[in-house]
Amino acid sequence: MRKDLVDNNQKRNQQTASLTDSYQPHREMVMRLIEATFKDLSGPDSAELSSLVLLGAGNCLDVELPRLSELFQTIHLVDVDAEAISTASEASGVPGEKLRLHGPADIAEPLLSLTSRDFEPTEDNIEHCTFVLQQLASENGLADIPESDVVVSLCVFSQMLDSLRHVVAEDSPAFTNAVRSLRVGHLRRMLNMLRPGGVAIFVTDIVSSDTAPELKAATDDTIAATVKKLINERNFFSGTNPALVLEDLNMLSRLPGGPDTVHTIDPWLWQMADRTFAVYGLRIQKKPPIQEADEAQV
Template structure:
């Protein structure tokens, strides 16, 4: 197993018990996800992991068919049990590489090979099946995995992260039925790179986030502006809405998070 994958699994194990820490963040995710009434439809969650940002019980009251997708299947198994629910109520898809490039990490691929792996990512068994599909803070994780491989070729790294962002957004659309709703939640700034995030109170948070964006202390693949541009540029996007950034505390780190929702407009 490549060290990057081991790191992802270690991170999940270390953060599995942080349900209370995620409370404010989880409330924002669930508000965005459940804002439009749904009765008995199908939901797909990309990057479900420990499910600490999801109230699975609330989701079972809204959706008849719930699919959870992640690289770490054991984390999802444990999450369902931890929230006191029956595993049979969910369809879990573990060992799913949402980046397309995890199989390349032990090799020395060319930029073209990286690009092809990202663009060729496909989930045909899930395509066109869902009323709602959500990606929960997994896009930044994939970007962080990719970045160290291009420390000496920043231009190629930025190009591939742009490719990854667009492919991931497109993938959300591919999961939907015509008229379905996509939701993208992404962290785009952390206090490790911009300490003022953890020092400001809630009243000043928006102003501090703007300062961080101005000073370019953000994750290069998931800024609100880049995400908005990438979503709006996809075919069939309608009713695109953006949320005001919010704080996600995973002690000792504070993150700034943004959210978007849109509809897949039938052709």
């Protein structure tokens, strides 16, 4: 992996490590989504589920590990920043055997090992460029994580897009395809980490007060309308438009291990020190096991 791209992520985590209080409403929202999914999957006796995967776990400020450890037997923390997940797991007080740390790990491999040469728009590079796009879009997940009940993507997608912009410029002919490949790959990898019938929760920041100062004045009641307006004005992070994510999920739903149902979760606000982000979520349930589907048709 490229040291500069890994360092960028580590630096951001170091800068946000002290923002526990500022993250509180965002954390509560993410926890609500995971706890509601736990209830859906665990049935009437609320039996503990086998495992949860947190992608982009970082400092774990957007989850409460002790609360989650009461719901899942094992929690996998995945991040390119090994130090952040290690520090967060120690600070959580959750028994070590419940937490499995996967870091440094590039969940969009080979993203963090790419260079601008990989996307050079020259005739003799087309074949290589196509190969790289296929790799980004592949479902090659992390080999050492067993199929899990729930996988959550914790605002890691926008960080992956940021790394991509260090490798391929926005005005390059390859940029749009690279963004789409990265997004499809991320969705496929989440689905691939799930057991049949499991649930992926895709949480992503879509725009910040850097380009949309009106977010600072937004409230829980106005944020959905504000985000809708910003999307119409094309003021959002390239690649995070929910309409395009839904299009990709629709395409993936034709595959055997694809989504069965997808629900959009309305945007909410995430305060990160003096910056405000709008965040939205998608709850994606993987198709159930084949035999269950067959029985249902009888």
